[in-house]
Amino acid sequence: MSFLKIIEEVDSFKKTDAFYTLLDHKGTAPLGYIDPTIVKLLQSETAFITDHDSKTIAIDSKFDTLEKRNDMLAEVANRWRKIPELDERLNKGWRNELYIVYNPSKTEYARIERAFSVLLGVVTYGVHINGYVPPELSSNGKLKLYIPRRSKTKPTFPGMLDNTVAGGLGYPHGLKATVIKECFEEAGLEEDFVCKNIKSTGVVTYFYLTDDGRAQPEVEYTYDIIIKEDEAHFINPQDGEAEDFKLMTVDEVLERLGNREFKPNCGLVIIDFLIRHGFITAENEPDYLEIVSRSHVKFPFPTR
Amino acid sequence: MSFLKIIEEVDSFKKTDAFYTLLDHKGTAPLGYIDPTIVKLLQSETAFITDHDSKTIAIDSKFDTLEKRNDMLAEVANRWRKIPELDERLNKGWRNELYIVYNPSKTEYARIERAFSVLLGVVTYGVHINGYVPPELSSNGKLKLYIPRRSKTKPTFPGMLDNTVAGGLGYPHGLKATVIKECFEEAGLEEDFVCKNIKSTGVVTYFYLTDDGRAQPEVEYTYDIIIKEDEAHFINPQDGEAEDFKLMTVDEVLERLGNREFKPNCGLVIIDFLIRHGFITAENEPDYLEIVSRSHVKFPFPTR
Missing domain, CATH: 3.90.79.10 (Nucleoside Triphosphate Pyrophosphohydrolase)
Structure with a gap:
């Protein structure tokens, strides 16, 4: 045995075309893989730029500091708590605990609510x-x-x-x-x-x-x-x-x-x-x- | 530090186009990566089929048993000992020791002289x-x-x-x-x-x-x-x-x-x-x- x-x-994860790659605000560093339900939600967020050809969703270039990214991500995450289909994962799963996402240089790129990090498919x-x-x-x-x-x-x-x-x-x-x-x-x-x-x-x-x-x-x-x-x-x-x-x-x-x-x-x-x-x-x-x-x-x- | x-x-190895993939006799299982000097030598061996488009070298389909493959590989390896440019690696490095190459099913695919296995780029x-x-x-x-x-x-x-x-x-x-x-x-x-x-x-x-x-x-x-x-x-x-x-x-x-x-x-x-x-x-x-x-x-x- x-x-x-x-x-x-x-x-158990295998990358398929259904998943989009989350990119940093420079559009260069891949940060995570986003599943189709979240891709759909992010498309109506002005802070994210979706490109269907390359199947990427980049953080808007104006979020060029750690603080701006943290604020933006916290605002989106908090607003999404009211979305019924995310109630179980995001609202009920809310931890008031921040997870760190890293730059290729291993410095902090952003801090994200723990329950929200899974939605963005980050490490x-x-x-x-x-x-x-x-x-x-x-x-x-x-x-x-x-x-x-x-x-x-x-x-x-x-x-x-x-x-x-x-x-x-x-x-x-x-x-x-x-x-x-x-x-x-x-x-x-x-x-x-x-x-x-x-x-x-x-x-x-x-x-x-x-x-x-x-x-x-x-x-x-x-x-x-x-x-x-x-x-x-x-x-x-x-x-x-x-x-x-x-x-x-x-x-x-x-x-x-x-x-x-x-x-x-x-x-x-x-x-x-x-x-x-x-x-x-x-x-x-x-x-x-x-x-x-x-x-x-x-x-x-x-x-x- | x-x-x-x-x-x-x-x-330290990075796959480049200069390396060809060694395939089994069915042409399906990749067994190793072969460097340009050996690619050149294998092209004049009748037991190997080179395809430049796919950059592969397959063992000929007639070598359909473990024994046939062992015999063929031993014959080639022994003959190559006389090639001057392989003297250091193959002739002086000769060990009289066989290394095993495996099938995808984890059974034995072939046994290869240790000094020869490095030339074929196998595990x-x-x-x-x-x-x-x-x-x-x-x-x-x-x-x-x-x-x-x-x-x-x-x-x-x-x-x-x-x-x-x-x-x-x-x-x-x-x-x-x-x-x-x-x-x-x-x-x-x-x-x-x-x-x-x-x-x-x-x-x-x-x-x-x-x-x-x-x-x-x-x-x-x-x-x-x-x-x-x-x-x-x-x-x-x-x-x-x-x-x-x-x-x-x-x-x-x-x-x-x-x-x-x-x-x-x-x-x-x-x-x-x-x-x-x-x-x-x-x-x-x-x-x-x-x-x-x-x-x-x-x-x-x-x-x-």
Whole structure:
């Protein structure tokens, strides 16, 4: 059995002619792919210039500073909250959290409300953290992972299994601050404990097609954190996003991955963890190379 | 300072019109990119069909079994050893070692002499192994790596720093057998010790342009092996390919990486190691995302 199916569910976007490319105000840098329903809405916005021949929508050249772009995008996003067909995604999904879009030079190009960024198909960023007990510290000598179940009241993927901690990278927080903030909110882990035990381990990138047909190029920085079995009581969720945390052996995790019990992108992160830790190998996974390359996609857009 | 320069030196091939695509005998599966000097030579071979419009060279349709293809490729390769301009690469580089080329179904398509495979621009495979002392077992609490220096008499990259162990994946050996064989030959590590301590950690893929202008899509499976400081005497090279092994702290490795003392693809493997172990992070490496994606390239060819 191959885990490629889980990767295919996450790296699921394929560019078609129906999608238009969002360009910056100079008309040169591609920033995202916009789906047909949003293309239609943007055509009546004066701040955007649509070109059907090249299938591009550029931000008007007058938005030539970060501040002007931020103001314009906030105004459009707020006005669109009243559009009935966007109610679920934009209005109910509104987070009051800004995501950053980057220039090719890696400087900030614009800040966009999180719920609005998905409509524009721009690259979004987050952190995913695997809490685990390494074999040499484990009561039975086997590596174990701390796996929460998402609350049944979450709007997305309710009741599915998740990574120990995960969250979006919102302005103005950097990676470290986001890791500390999310570890506390989602798992109740204290800053000192996190700083002492967290380890940066890489980054996964994949191009997701959302259920409502939107392009979502995602970058998730991955971290491992050792939480010994006698430290498990440190885990004490603050925000009610997780139902419970279960300490699972790798065998159990593999079984639940196979049963598709994980939220798909968390499944991808777990697969990356199991590859790094030597459990999923080129010898037991027939699609090993494809899994690794499709978890590290290069986007046709600038990134941070 | 960014390590992207090292990655750019390894992921250095860019497809141009000068390169022709090698196709299988059905004319459908692309197997490699062939540089102009080899395109010219293949045009006078009856076993290959050149099409200048599509810039392809297909294996003749009569080579419809693995055996027929192996025989034909061996005959051409052997005959070409006498071509003066190929003397260095093919005749002096001859290894009597077969590399496998794969069908889209991941079955064997052909076996090709290692030195000949580079001329055809097909995907090649190898293993790269990082021997290290983890911080918790280190005398000074710092992670250290076992770094050999390549013999000054090696034909390629003499005197440069290398990974602890590395070698090509030649027929009929699998990954595990190759790891065991190379660990013994290059470092004198015994099979029992290797099997007990080795850990598969992933795979890096990059598209290399060789010094002599050839396309070389490379897949290197990566492994970590813990060798404690009091086990360092287990390292006892058998084949004279390494001058010495030095136990280096991460600071020293980073400095030598910066000084470009590593053979470039071994530098890429070390960078991957330092990312997985939390030393190179998105916060201290400005080109982190590009480094990770260009170390995990998806090739336009079938792979194993």
